Amino acid sequence: MDDVFESMLAGNEQHARSFDDRFGGLQDGQRPEAVTVCCSDSRVLQDHMWGTDDPGHLFTCGNIGNRVVQRVDGDTVVSGDVLYPIAHTGTETVVVVGHTGCGAVTATYDHLTDGLEEPPGIEHCVDILAPALESGMENLPDGLDREGTINHLVEYNVDRQIEALEESDHVPDDTALVGVVYDFQDIYTDRRGEVHVINVDGETDPETLRESSPEIESRIRRLWTY
């Protein structure tokens, strides 16, 4: 047996021991408070970043580049993974989580600048991200190095994902939409693992956000205002 999987199974044994009594109220259904859409990157810990490891709180979607959309018959629509908890479990909060140094954003940037090729499955993901990044690339501030460029585009991508949710007829208007960036590379602050709020219901201006949401004032921080 594969060594990696064997050690994963040992980890699951510990998990099962400590979670044995934590599914009591969840046997017959779930009512997650929020759906999170995170990059699949192994450094982005979907439940732990919110300090929660209890089942039932978060409906977690993961894909490369924290996309909320998919293509159906040539149209770009909000993905079923994101819509499911909104439509079926009463979830009214959606949080899109980008992260510093995102490989999917980097691959899309390289694809748009140098036409780099990827296997078809990755190309498909890159093709869905590309329209979200293209207009941002045209308006980047001058003088950014590659790292700065990617991290600006990470914010831009989160903004576009929130925009797609806002524009969808299938996401009720009163759904709370929040965009954040998870930083483990000391780009925003030196507190690794902190999320920085960059977008609330489509509003991206930090000053306006601090005025409208003073209770989270210290957590609102952007690299790029445009």
Ligand SMILES: [Zn+2]
């Ligand atoms: Zn990523």
